Amino acid sequence: ESLASALSKAGFEVVQAGGRGDAIPLLDEDQIAAVVTEVKLPDGDGVSILSHVRSRGLASPVIFVTAFGTMTSAIQAMKKGAADFLVKPVTARDITEALDSAIRKSDGKNEAGSAEPLAHTFQGHNVVIGVSGAMRELFSLVQRIAPYDTNILLCGESGSGKEVIAREIHRLSPRRDSSFVPVNCASLSDELLENELFGHERGAFTGADERKIGVFETANEGTLFLDEIDEMGLRSQAKLLRALERKEFRRVGGTKKIRTNLRLISATNVNLESEVKARRFREDLFYRIKVVTITVPPLRDRKDDIPFLTKAFLGELEKSSGKCVRKIAPEALARLRSYPWPGNVRELKNVIESMALMAERDILDLDDLPPNIRGARRDQEIKLSVGLTMEEAEKEIIRHYLEHFPTKKEVAKALNIGLRTLYLKIKKLNLPSSKLVAKQET
Secondary structure (H helix, E strand, O other): OHHHHHHHHHHOOOOOOOOHHHHHHHHHHHHOEEEEEOOEOOOHHHHHHHHHHHOOOOOEEEEEEOHHHHHHHHHHHHHHOOEEEEEEOOOOHHHHHHHHHHHHHHHHHHHHHHHHHHHEEEOEEOOOOOOOOHHHHHHHHHHHHOOOOOEEEEEEOOOOOOOHHHHHHHHHOOOOOOOOEEEEHHOOOHHHHHHHHHHHHHOOOOOOOEEEEEEEHOOOOOEEEEEOOOOOOOHHHHHHHHHHHOOOEOOEEOOOOOOOOOEEEEEEEHHHHHHHHHHOOOHHHEEEHHOOEOOOOOOOOOOOOHHEEEHHHHHHHHHHHOOOOEEHHHHHHHHHHHOHHHHHHHHHHHHHEEEEEEEEEEEOOOOOHHHHHHHHHHHHOOOOOOOHHHHHHHHHHHHHHOOOOOOOOHHHHHHHOOHHHHHHHHOOOOOOOOOOOOOOOO
8 A cells, every 4th residue: 555655656556456366457458657566475476467368469568576585486477478577675776667668668569669660651652550458460471471472361351451562562572662452352243343444455355446554464573463353254264364374475466475573462251162162262262362361340349449440541631631630538439449330441541530520629529520430419418317316426426437438548538537546536436346347329
């Protein structure tokens, strides 16, 4: 208690846990900036807390306090990624300095090593991937696969960001200095697609007044990205397979064989194996294009990316249109996080751009949200019955905020109270201690 009091006076919001069992739910439910723990705990050991932090992809640095007899355990913890360990006896100042140093290093690491590789500009295109554990895992896979010159199939829902991932693979590949050429197969008929892929000679058909170079030539030495490849007709599939197998093709109406050297990245938002079984997609082409398969998760499974993506889209809009929106209110951001996003990242980008362009202020709030995301007005209001005691009214208000904000830290911020105070009120008012899931409006 004395240490917690000293840290509070030093400006930290302190949340206490009696052991491992109390600490794990706090780490899962709220954004904890740092952890200070004994190596030996009443119900386990502090090293297991560190393992939990790392396994969840949390950025919170972990500092150990240890007696001399447990120094070996602390050294092992350092090897596993602990930020620091302090040998008893320690003072509040020792821990304050260790916390300041660990948090500063963690912030610097996040700025230099995390956000930067997941958001950048390449060949004139903004590449915005994300910060969530799911996207970091995907990015790690991309980094491992990109250098190898093999065909890749990207799977994922429409709007989930497959082209962004394809561009990132190209950027990290030996072909980065050559062209990245995207083609949407769904937008072209079989005849037009063949012309788009391979080009045509002058006089090949009525209206062919001059030679056209196809993307197989444009993407030579680079990367060809075929989006919605499942929409390609069987005739075009056969010609694509032949070109990939022989690494050569002829322009429509031509006789000359043209050699090609490109990497193919394909994308689909359907189960391509089912298309093969239904005989709508060639099995031999299927195995040719899916040497490696990468699945891009939908936005609803990586909601930690929403604040990051929102900020990135607002920045892009300011550059392109001059419209400056500084930030989005926590309540509005909570609604964005609770919405299921059937259109994924593409839908989020459209919503953010529309909100920003229509906004009359430089801060987006609940009133700026589209009705389908904002929900009915009655869901935003807190209705209190006449005759409630102050304690009963407080309980209803806190319950409402718990239902509409993604973390207790954001609830505390919205209520303008400390996180520790919020936990005490939850306990006092007998509210559920587990995190309540925000309602989804569709």
